[in-house]
Amino acid sequence: MRQRVMLRILDSLSGVEPEKWDTLSGGQPFLSHAFFTALADSGCASPRTGWIPCFPSLWEGDDLVGAMPLYLKRHSWGEYVFDWAWAEAYHRRGLDYYPKLVSSVPFTPVPGPRLLASKPEDRSRLLIAALDLSAEIGASGLHCLFPGASEAAEMASQGMMLRTGMQFHWQNKGYADFKDYLSTMSHDKRKKIRQERRRIGEAGISLERKTGRDIGESDWVFFDSCYRNTYSEHRSSPYLNLDFFLKMGETLADNLLM
Numbered sequence: 001m002r003q004r005v006m007l008r009i010l011d012s013l014s015g016v017e018p019e020k021w022d023t024l025s026g027g028q029p030f031l032s033h034a035f036f037t038a039l040a041d042s043g044c045a046s047p048r049t050g051w052i053p054c055f056p057s058l059w060e061g062d063d064l065v066g067a068m069p070l071y072l073k074r075h076s077w078g079e080y081v082f083d084w085a086w087a088e089a090y091h092r093r094g095l096d097y098y099p100k101l102v103s104s105v106p107f108t109p110v111p112g113p114r115l116l117a118s119k120p121e122d123r124s125r126l127l128i129a130a131l132d133l134s135a136e137i138g139a140s141g142l143h144c145l146f147p148g149a150s151e152a153a154e155m156a157s158q159g160m161m162l163r164t165g166m167q168f169h170w171q172n173k174g175y176a177d178f179k180d181y182l183s184t185m186s187h188d189k190r191k192k193i194r195q196e197r198r199r200i201g202e203a204g205i206s207l208e209r210k211t212g213r214d215i216g217e218s219d220w221v222f223f224d225s226c227y228r229n230t231y232s233e234h235r236s237s238p239y240l241n242l243d244f245f246l247k248m249g250e251t252l253a254d255n256l257l258m
Contacts, residue, residue: 003060005122007129010055010067013037020064024116030105031112034251036069042244045106049239050075054101056129058122066117068126069105072137074098078239080109081145081165090140101134104145107239109167111146115154123151127158212253219258220245 013021018033025031039045040053051071058066076083079102090097103114115123134142144155156162175181182190210219224242231238248256 005065005125006059007125008057008059009129009133010057011053012040013053013055016057016064021067024064024067024118026113026116028112029252029255030108030110031069031116032252035105035248038244038247038251039106042241042247044240044244045071045078050077051106054133056126056133058117058125065119066115066122066126068103068115068130070101070103070130070133071106072099072139073102078107079104079143079145080107081143083143095140097140099137099139101130101137101139101142102145103130103143103147109146111148111167113151114144114147115151120154123154124158127155131158210258212256215249215253215256215258217246217249220249223258 010016013033013036016033021033025033029035036045039051043049045051045053050073052073053070054072055070056066056068057064075098076087087097105112115126117123117126130142133139142160144151144160147155152162182193185193220242224245227240228238
């Protein structure tokens with residue numbers, strides 16, 4: 001018989017063993033204990049920046065059997081889902097759109113599971129816990145960003161509204177080489193791509209790939225400067241910092257390609 005399952009709301013993952021969390025996350029780096037910890041410890045996703053963690057977790061004795069990344073937010077920055085119109089509509093009606101609860105991986109529009117549990121009853125309990133928390137604290141609602149299709153169906157069954165977006169994903173369909181990949185395109189597209197690649201070569205630009213431990217601190221410093229420059233050119237402010245990138249290099253090196 002199964003032991004009694006207890007619900008705890010976590011304001012930090014510091015007290016959770018990484019192995020227990022990562023067993024639930026299924027090996028996905030963006031859902032790993034190290035990734036969330038790097039975001040928190042670097043200050044990128046922290047109460048100071050408006051990301052207040054309140055992760056529902058389920059425990060069977062000392063075993064972590066379920067968890068949900070969940071943040072209390074008073075803004076909509078860093079979500080890659082644009083709901084400013086909703087906030088404006090609330091404001092016009094004299095209602096408060098913030099705070100809201102958001103289940104997501106901060107600054108990361110990568111689809112994946114948000115109800116981290118193997119048993120359907122545990123996923124349901126996590127979702128109900130998040131909905132109850134939303135009502136308890138007076139949030140305008142619960143938002144779950146970029147869940148998988150099966151989880152979206154589970155959420156709809158609990159009365160949540162679904163909204164759909166569009167992403168463009170490139171997939172390697174077994175191409176033998178780059179020439180084989182180009183053969184799937186029209187003549188004009190192939191011609192333009194070949195011209196662009198030729199100009200890169202003529203400009204003396206070379207590409208170097210580094211993985212894992214081969215990525216050193218100087219590489220991260222250069223990467224961080226490029227990252228910040230990109231945001232500056234688009235008149236925006238970056239969400240991540242060098243400390244985060246360095247922590248990633250320390251704890252998630254096997255998942256990295258630069």
